[in-house]
Amino acid sequence: MPQLLLRRARDLVIVLWVVGTVMFVVIRLVPGDPAVSILGDTATPEQLAVLRDSLGLSGSWYEQYAAWLGRVISGDLGTSISFSEPVLPVILGHVVPTLTLAVFSTVISFTVALMITLWGTVRPRSLAARSVTQVASLGMALPQFWVALIVILVFAMVLGWFPPSGYADLLTDPFTAVPSLVLPVVVLVVGDVAVYLIFLRESVTNEMSQLYLRTARSKGLSETRVALGHALPNALMPILTVMGGHFATLVGGVVIVETVFVIPGLGSLALQAISTRDYPLVQGVTLFVTLLFVVVNLLVDLSYALIDPKVRVS
Amino acid sequence: MRPHTLITSVRRNPALTTAIVVLAAMVVAVALLPLVLPSTRAIYPESRLMPPSWAHPLGTDSYGRDVLSRLVTGGRYSLGLAALITLCAGTLGLLVGMVSGFFRTADAVLMRLVDAGMAFPGIVLAMSLAVALGPSMSTELLALTIVFTPFVARVIRSRALSVSGRAYIDAARAAGVPSWKILLRHVCPNVLPLAVVQLVIVSAMSMLVDGALSFLGLGIAPPTPTWGNMISDGRDYLTVAPWLVIFPGVALLACVFFLNLLGSSLRAVVDPRTRSLNALQRLRARSPLASG
Numbered sequence: 001m002p003q004l005l006l007r008r009a010r011d012l013v014i015v016l017w018v019v020g021t022v023m024f025v026v027i028r029l030v031p032g033d034p035a036v037s038i039l040g041d042t043a044t045p046e047q048l049a050v051l052r053d054s055l056g057l058s059g060s061w062y063e064q065y066a067a068w069l070g071r072v073i074s075g076d077l078g079t080s081i082s083f084s085e086p087v088l089p090v091i092l093g094h095v096v097p098t099l100t101l102a103v104f105s106t107v108i109s110f111t112v113a114l115m116i117t118l119w120g121t122v123r124p125r126s127l128a129a130r131s132v133t134q135v136a137s138l139g140m141a142l143p144q145f146w147v148a149l150i151v152i153l154v155f156a157m158v159l160g161w162f163p164p165s166g167y168a169d170l171l172t173d174p175f176t177a178v179p180s181l182v183l184p185v186v187v188l189v190v191g192d193v194a195v196y197l198i199f200l201r202e203s204v205t206n207e208m209s210q211l212y213l214r215t216a217r218s219k220g221l222s223e224t225r226v227a228l229g230h231a232l233p234n235a236l237m238p239i240l241t242v243m244g245g246h247f248a249t250l251v252g253g254v255v256i257v258e259t260v261f262v263i264p265g266l267g268s269l270a271l272q273a274i275s276t277r278d279y280p281l282v283q284g285v286t287l288f289v290t291l292l293f294v295v296v297n298l299l300v301d302l303s304y305a306l307i308d309p310k311v312r313v314s
Numbered sequence: 315m316r317p318h319t320l321i322t323s324v325r326r327n328p329a330l331t332t333a334i335v336v337l338a339a340m341v342v343a344v345a346l347l348p349l350v351l352p353s354t355r356a357i358y359p360e361s362r363l364m365p366p367s368w369a370h371p372l373g374t375d376s377y378g379r380d381v382l383s384r385l386v387t388g389g390r391y392s393l394g395l396a397a398l399i400t401l402c403a404g405t406l407g408l409l410v411g412m413v414s415g416f417f418r419t420a421d422a423v424l425m426r427l428v429d430a431g432m433a434f435p436g437i438v439l440a441m442s443l444a445v446a447l448g449p450s451m452s453t454e455l456l457a458l459t460i461v462f463t464p465f466v467a468r469v470i471r472s473r474a475l476s477v478s479g480r481a482y483i484d485a486a487r488a489a490g491v492p493s494w495k496i497l498l499r500h501v502c503p504n505v506l507p508l509a510v511v512q513l514v515i516v517s518a519m520s521m522l523v524d525g526a527l528s529f530l531g532l533g534i535a536p537p538t539p540t541w542g543n544m545i546s547d548g549r550d551y552l553t554v555a556p557w558l559v560i561f562p563g564v565a566l567l568a569c570v571f572f573l574n575l576l577g578s579s580l581r582a583v584v585d586p587r588t589r590s591l592n593a594l595q596r597l598r599a600r601s602p603l604a605s606g
């Protein structure tokens with residue numbers, strides 16, 4: 001266990017270092033002087049020098065790299081240009097909307113997918129069970145940005161049930177927040193249910209062919225008891241990995257949904273940072289999202305060890 | 315797998331046949347239709363935002379351009395770019411995966427890079443590259459190659475790893491066959507079928523990401539049509555001219571759906587593990603005792 005933790009901690013540091021370095025290089029790929037493109041042609045040489053200094057763009061590339069690495073290790077992600085504030089508080093201020101979206105859509109998608117899979121396991125010959133793969137494949141093929149526009153067209157423009165965009169804090173203003181969350185969450189759920197369905201189905205099918213189920217059947221258990229009591233709990237284990245990975249990508253991948261529905265989360269912050277060439281912020285958001293991804297996956301692995309004795313021993 | 319077994323399993327698999335036929339029809343359509351349809355730049359000012367009619371089967375956009383012409387021309391860019399990305403990410407991923415699965419020393423370094431690549435928020439990298447280098451086809455190709463190579467490499471590596479442990483590889487090594495020759499002669503043919511399956515899935519994913527980037531204005535720039543930027547253009551006319559958004563979306567959806575179908579049914583043909591599973595399922599479905 002401690003060994004596993006140490007190894008994973010080492011991997012985490014390596015992954016963050018590679019991602020940070022890639023972003024360091026990408027930002028320096030920009031043709032011309034970033035300071036000029038931010039301040040414009042009218043800036044004085046002194047102003048440019050000051051900005052270059054604060055961007056960490058003065059000196060040779062290895063000096064820049066060493067300085068950058070030192071600052072990141074000490075937890076200083078620099079100052080955002082467009083917000084004129086340190087990067088970390090800016091990022092933390094945009095986390096809540098994204099997490100709200102990610103948590104709601106993950107919980108709802110998983111519950112829906114589990115219900116459908118349960119039904120399919122108990123009634124394997126029903127229409128629902130037989131068409132689930134096809135429907136899920138369709139769901140996986142849906143372009144998110146297109147679904148977003150279609151649900152806005154149908155449920156906001158034509159039917160007028162929900163607002164087409166906007167965001168409010170769930171705790172302080174729930175009566176505005178809930179209706180405005182419905183459509184974005186629906187868009188995320190449509191794709192996610194499909195992903196979970198495919199994996200759950202594969203996992204359950206795999207589990208149903210195991211020999212211990214034959215034993216269970218030969219004891220005279222009903223097929224429903226066999227499926228729900230024996231196969232499903234075991235089939236749910238691998239889904240944890242899928243859920244963890246998926247939850248983490250969600251946090252980085254809500255750019256589209258947040259942009260279309262005008263939600264001030266990490267995704268729209270990333271887009272804003274990139275289009276305003278706010279380099280420290282771009283770097284910060286990327287590192288933050290990567291850190292989240294790796295940590296969530298680490299937690300999933302650790303929870304495996306807690307749930308499954310086999311993993312703990314190996 | 316021998317060619318005739320391959321043909322038989324294709325013919326016996328209706329999903330695979332459907333996917334191949336539909337995708338082939340789409341490729342032919344985007345290749346040939348632009349030759350007979352009006353130019354994408356032809357503007358009919360008198361018929362702006364017209365709903366579908368005989369003259370314009372999919373309607374016209376806000377400039378009065380024919381949506382069908384733009385759709386098939388856009389398909390050339392969307393499909394072409396996906397094919398290029400698949401080719402680049404496929405070649406690179408195959409190389410990295412094989413080397414990593416075969417040489418244990420390279421594995422440690424390469425897999426850390428692949429891990430980082432998988433953890434990297436792909437769309438953020440693509441977006442930053444698009445802004446850094448200017449949105450263009452080659453920027454997108456570079457960005458999405460970086461994003462998708464790890465996905466291919468991961469799968470290839472695990473297969474190459476299991477192949478490298480086989481006795482015939484040891485035999486070849488003992489006989490003094492150089493490593494590069496073992497890779498080319500013995501490892502490559504064994505991982506190739508799996509690589510093809512993974513590539514089909516990558517091409518579907520890259521179409522979705524490319525669509526999203528175009529939609530955000532970071533892909534191929536208008537007036538060159540792509541399915542993504544057509545949907546983005548149509549966004550402002552959502553209530554007055556919904557066909558501007560609906561048709562390109564359906565085209566993208568259909569393309570990705572059939573690519574996924576092609577991938578999953580090819581996997582059933584190529585991967586003996588899932589094939590045996592399917593045979594088992596078939597057996598269980600037939601026997602009244604087994605399925606309760």
